[in-house]
Amino acid sequence: MKYSYYFFIFSIIIIISFYCINKKYPHIVYMPDMYYSDSYEPYSDPDFSYNKKFKIIKIPFFIENKTSSLPPVKGTVPRSEYYDFSSEEISNKGFEYSKKINKSPLRKKYNDLSKILKEGKELYKINCSICHGDIGDGQGILVKNEKILGIPDYKDRDITIGSVYYVITYGKNNMNSYASQLNKLDRWKIAEYVMYLKSKKR
Incomplete structure (x- = not known):
């Protein structure tokens, strides 16, 4: 009985460790809000949701501009604008x-x-x-x-x-x-x- 108890605990630890370490195929995610971040990368798809089937993030401003990056500030000058004889x-x-x-x-x-x-x-x-x-x-x-x-x-x-x-x-x-x-x-x-x-x- 005593050995069965230790064997059971040891098996649980092995299983948990496997799922925590195996990041390539995370079958179980214990903290999805931390694992699948809500942050946006510049110029990424504004309608992405990773594996969050239960929560799709939609920000109207980003979707309207078709990018998760803010547009340039008014008056911004592109680096390539002054081509002429400048270079x-x-x-x-x-x-x-x-x-x-x-x-x-x-x-x-x-x-x-x-x-x-x-x-x-x-x-x-x-x-x-x-x-x-x-x-x-x-x-x-x-x-x-x-x-x-x-x-x-x-x-x-x-x-x-x-x-x-x-x-x-x-x-x-x-x-x-x-x-x-x-x-x-x-x-x-x-x-x-x-x-x-x-x-x-x-």
């Missing part, structure tokens, strides 16, 4: 070709130049002014402290908006590429602001 032509034809470009693709998308310059100024202050100075005279804080030398004044250089974009993207001389810190759109905004500083009277 392939400039990268293939090089710096000399970039100097021939006198108009950025932002002009086609935005009518308000003041907004471009405002955003470009903020990006310039964060990424560029430390070397090039707030007004583009080459007298940034690092130059004044003699940490770096030879930064030119924009007014003394024969630059175009295309060449500025090229240098920000690929680097030139002592300046490294900023492509990893700034996306295409931000690079064009800074290039617009640099050309504004070049044309501005001091």
Whole structure:
């Protein structure tokens, strides 16, 4: 009798262990709410229910948009929108070709130049002014402290908006590429602001 009891307990433990460990074929699920999560993966079928025959989740917003991901925020700019000469032509034809470009693709998308310059100024202050100075005279804080030398004044250089974009993207001389810190759109905004500083009277 005693051995039969132990054998019975041992058999129960083996059976439970088998069903708990065998995740490939889970015949018995003790906590279905945890095993089959209610979470949604981006871009997945909004009408899925796994094995929840007793509970099909339907969220009208997701079903209407045919995806479990939220749509982009209003005003979102696709990365591929600014194709023009921003990448392939400039990268293939090089710096000399970039100097021939006198108009950025932002002009086609935005009518308000003041907004471009405002955003470009903020990006310039964060990424560029430390070397090039707030007004583009080459007298940034690092130059004044003699940490770096030879930064030119924009007014003394024969630059175009295309060449500025090229240098920000690929680097030139002592300046490294900023492509990893700034996306295409931000690079064009800074290039617009640099050309504004070049044309501005001091």
